[in-house]
Amino acid sequence: MGKARLEAFSDGVFAIAITLLVLTIPTPSDYRHLSDALLDHWPAYATYVVSFAVIGIMWVNHHTIVGHFAGLDRNAVYLNLALLATIVFVPYPTGVFGEALQRGQGERTAAVFYSLVMLVNALAWAALWVYGSSGRRLLAPEFPEEQRRTATALFTLGAFVYAATVVVGFVNAYACLAVHAALAVYYALDPVARWVTRFTG
Amino acid sequence: MGKARLEAFSDGVFAIAITLLVLTIPTPSDYRHLSDALLDHWPAYATYVVSFAVIGIMWVNHHTIVGHFAGLDRNAVYLNLALLATIVFVPYPTGVFGEALQRGQGERTAAVFYSLVMLVNALAWAALWVYGSSGRRLLAPEFPEEQRRTATALFTLGAFVYAATVVVGFVNAYACLAVHAALAVYYALDPVARWVTRFTG
Amino acid sequence: MGKARLEAFSDGVFAIAITLLVLTIPTPSDYRHLSDALLDHWPAYATYVVSFAVIGIMWVNHHTIVGHFAGLDRNAVYLNLALLATIVFVPYPTGVFGEALQRGQGERTAAVFYSLVMLVNALAWAALWVYGSSGRRLLAPEFPEEQRRTATALFTLGAFVYAATVVVGFVNAYACLAVHAALAVYYALDPVARWVTRFTG
Amino acid sequence: MGKARLEAFSDGVFAIAITLLVLTIPTPSDYRHLSDALLDHWPAYATYVVSFAVIGIMWVNHHTIVGHFAGLDRNAVYLNLALLATIVFVPYPTGVFGEALQRGQGERTAAVFYSLVMLVNALAWAALWVYGSSGRRLLAPEFPEEQRRTATALFTLGAFVYAATVVVGFVNAYACLAVHAALAVYYALDPVARWVTRFTG
Numbered sequence: 001m002g003k004a005r006l007e008a009f010s011d012g013v014f015a016i017a018i019t020l021l022v023l024t025i026p027t028p029s030d031y032r033h034l035s036d037a038l039l040d041h042w043p044a045y046a047t048y049v050v051s052f053a054v055i056g057i058m059w060v061n062h063h064t065i066v067g068h069f070a071g072l073d074r075n076a077v078y079l080n081l082a083l084l085a086t087i088v089f090v091p092y093p094t095g096v097f098g099e100a101l102q103r104g105q106g107e108r109t110a111a112v113f114y115s116l117v118m119l120v121n122a123l124a125w126a127a128l129w130v131y132g133s134s135g136r137r138l139l140a141p142e143f144p145e146e147q148r149r150t151a152t153a154l155f156t157l158g159a160f161v162y163a164a165t166v167v168v169g170f171v172n173a174y175a176c177l178a179v180h181a182a183l184a185v186y187y188a189l190d191p192v193a194r195w196v197t198r199f200t201g
Numbered sequence: 202m203g204k205a206r207l208e209a210f211s212d213g214v215f216a217i218a219i220t221l222l223v224l225t226i227p228t229p230s231d232y233r234h235l236s237d238a239l240l241d242h243w244p245a246y247a248t249y250v251v252s253f254a255v256i257g258i259m260w261v262n263h264h265t266i267v268g269h270f271a272g273l274d275r276n277a278v279y280l281n282l283a284l285l286a287t288i289v290f291v292p293y294p295t296g297v298f299g300e301a302l303q304r305g306q307g308e309r310t311a312a313v314f315y316s317l318v319m320l321v322n323a324l325a326w327a328a329l330w331v332y333g334s335s336g337r338r339l340l341a342p343e344f345p346e347e348q349r350r351t352a353t354a355l356f357t358l359g360a361f362v363y364a365a366t367v368v369v370g371f372v373n374a375y376a377c378l379a380v381h382a383a384l385a386v387y388y389a390l391d392p393v394a395r396w397v398t399r400f401t402g
Numbered sequence: 403m404g405k406a407r408l409e410a411f412s413d414g415v416f417a418i419a420i421t422l423l424v425l426t427i428p429t430p431s432d433y434r435h436l437s438d439a440l441l442d443h444w445p446a447y448a449t450y451v452v453s454f455a456v457i458g459i460m461w462v463n464h465h466t467i468v469g470h471f472a473g474l475d476r477n478a479v480y481l482n483l484a485l486l487a488t489i490v491f492v493p494y495p496t497g498v499f500g501e502a503l504q505r506g507q508g509e510r511t512a513a514v515f516y517s518l519v520m521l522v523n524a525l526a527w528a529a530l531w532v533y534g535s536s537g538r539r540l541l542a543p544e545f546p547e548e549q550r551r552t553a554t555a556l557f558t559l560g561a562f563v564y565a566a567t568v569v570v571g572f573v574n575a576y577a578c579l580a581v582h583a584a585l586a587v588y589y590a591l592d593p594v595a596r597w598v599t600r601f602t603g
Numbered sequence: 604m605g606k607a608r609l610e611a612f613s614d615g616v617f618a619i620a621i622t623l624l625v626l627t628i629p630t631p632s633d634y635r636h637l638s639d640a641l642l643d644h645w646p647a648y649a650t651y652v653v654s655f656a657v658i659g660i661m662w663v664n665h666h667t668i669v670g671h672f673a674g675l676d677r678n679a680v681y682l683n684l685a686l687l688a689t690i691v692f693v694p695y696p697t698g699v700f701g702e703a704l705q706r707g708q709g710e711r712t713a714a715v716f717y718s719l720v721m722l723v724n725a726l727a728w729a730a731l732w733v734y735g736s737s738g739r740r741l742l743a744p745e746f747p748e749e750q751r752r753t754a755t756a757l758f759t760l761g762a763f764v765y766a767a768t769v770v771v772g773f774v775n776a777y778a779c780l781a782v783h784a785a786l787a788v789y790y791a792l793d794p795v796a797r798w799v800t801r802f803t804g
Contacts, residue, residue, distance in 0.1 A: 016213070016618060019218055052282075056286075063206065074663075081660075216418060222490065224425070236511045258483075261483075421623060422623075424620075433702065434709065437709070454684075
């Protein structure tokens with residue numbers, strides 16, 4: 001399978017997963033006091049925005065990573081499928097998180113659950129990168145060797161950071177959501193992402 | 202990221218958001234008097250049609266605007282993601298609007314909510330345009346300078362017009378829906394859109 | 403907007419609408435007698451299959467028709483959006499139809515509703531064709547003139563046929579579903595579709 | 604219709620069907636004991652993972668098979684649509700399977716139902732292959748004749764294997780789910796798939 005095909009399919013999955021997020025927002029039941037009901041849903045809007053940013057930025061970074069690969073083999077295709085499985089799953093913990101915050105019940109459990117899904121996702125990213133880059137198995141020849149090591153270190157670090165968000169979830173659900181939002185911003189803006197962009201053009 | 206990639210992803214998101222609108226129509230509960238139940242749902246059909254037109258026409262205009270850009274940078278990609286987030290959200294206020302009109306409860310609140318979402322959407326459009334066009338940052342060289350100023354003025358005006366629909370929503374929900382329908386027609390037909398089409402071919 | 407773009411977007415909408423059909427099948431409530439519950443859902447499976455065939459064959463025919471156009475103008479783009487709006491809507495009457503048949507309540511109303519949606523859809527097809535072909539406005543030069551008249555006659559006839567299914571729906575819901583299935587087969591196999599394929603290659 | 608078109612549409616359908624799987628996971632109702640509720644959902648996670656793998660691997664194999672065809676005719680397009688209809692349907696038995704396992708009611712019925720859907724799917728694959736390969740009707744000239752016979756034998760065998768999973772479902776639901784997971788792994792890894800990849804490049 002060519003890269004273009006895999007990327008087109010992955011793009012489709014990203015696009016659908018990001019769009020299904022809107023279904024996680026519960027419809028109001030009380031239309032007599034609709035403005036109150038809509039305002040009460042603010043946690044669902046907040047988790048929608050955070051997960052939208054998370055998936056959207058992952059979509060950008062997916063291009064970058066696949067762009068560094070000269071080609072793909074079957075294992076990479078399946079690792080990519082595993083990665084997509086964790087992304088497609090995101091609307092579920094997003095809905096649970098928003099609902100728990102709104103009800104004021106099970107918030108920390110929901111935060112831990114959301115963080116665990118993100119941790120598994122971070123591990124799937126790391127697995128795809130490590131598989132493709134170790135021994136420069138799939139890496140494009142022009143990809144600089146010293147950046148390969150940096151990137152591997154950062155993917156490993158990412159997994160630890162998401163493990164840390166699990167701990168934050170045990171302590172405070174709102175702090176946990178804020179950390180996920182901050183991480184999304186970090187992955188959108190950090191210098192690593194910047195060099196990554198530079199090389200894929 | 203190339204323009205083609207961003208446009209394909211955006212097209213996917215537009216296509217899914219426009220299709221999810223059908224899920225906003227509530228299924229009938231009373232099948233003994235099904236024709237009454239189906240007729241009672243007319244507000245859901247009306248909001249479906251209006252939002253379908255809104256998203257469909259935005260899809261057309263998205264092509265036009267991106268077509269005027271010679272290329273994209275990271276900020277434009279993220280502004281585009283923010284814009285998509287407001288479009289993906291549209292099915293939610295659409296469903297609330299239709300349901301409120303059908304119940305005869307909370308209609309004006311729903312109209313205001315719908316208009317607020319459209320206002321945020323108009324701001325996201327304006328942000329993308331202003332970012333890409335100011336100082337001709339991303340504009341294609343052949344894009345005429347005087348039309349740049351016209352377009353910026355129109356995007357600014359658009360935000361004010363959608364702010365006005367919020368006010369209309371406070372007054373009358375049906376009038377507000379009619380105004381949104383009229384605005385969709387305007388954006389489909391107006392002369393500005395026409396020059397825009399002329400230049401992108 | 404180029405043809406490729408419009409077709410890619412339309413394909414996406416077709417693909418999503420056809421996939422959302424699965425959401426029209428109600429989940430069982432009684433898991434103690436699950437086999438009975440699943441068998442009771444047979445009308446939902448039947449309407450799923452018919453609507454899947456209908457949308458799938460429309461997808462094939464959409465290519466054919468757009469393939470006969472040398473290019474597109476703004477009006478054609480909007481007529482195409484209107485056509486898509488009727489196709490995206492299909493899962494709704496499909497779900498209502500299946501549910502009505504299963505409950506044994508409102509079957510004929512549901513059949514009439516389904517047929518009305520198909521009638522509006524047939525009119526949208528006819529509108530796109532008539533707009534694009536009258537005076538050969540958008541037709542490719544190699545498209546034979548005598549087949550233009552034949553096609554216009556057949557699109558007109560199609561609208562009348564779907565109007566007739568509305569009448570059938572008033573008489574018998576099962577017969578109406580069977581007629582829609584038969585029409586799908588006809589549109590898949592008829593000689594007209596065949597020449598159409600011949601010319602688009 | 605060209606192969607590229609059919610593949611793009613099929614890819615879209617695969618992407619959407621695989622993403623809709625997340626909607627099969629029931630949202631928790633008890634947020635006071637959310638961790639228990641989320642843990643109780645483990646069968647839904649298990650069926651999600653199995654069906655995600657099943658559809659994902661089918662997507663890979665779809666490319667392979669269509670890649671062996673030099674072109675497509677109308678019948679192949681319709682056989683492909685029939686195949687897609689069985690894939691789009693997968694989220695439904697997936698949800699039923701997960702729910703039955705969680706409730707501890709109707710598990711074997713759900714397993715049989717899931718297996719029946721997979722059997723119909725296997726028959727649809729076989730039909731597409733047999734149609735395209737018999738008499739080398741659509742096969743690319745470079746496709747080796749002896750592998751044609753091997754592949755036909757394997758597709759036939761596949762249908763029998765899925766028929767066997769129906770029997771397993773009558774005996775034990777968990778064993779049936781495990782067999783489906785094992786079959787997904789088999790189709791991802793077996794030597795046949797390997798040569799298939801070799802020839803499509």
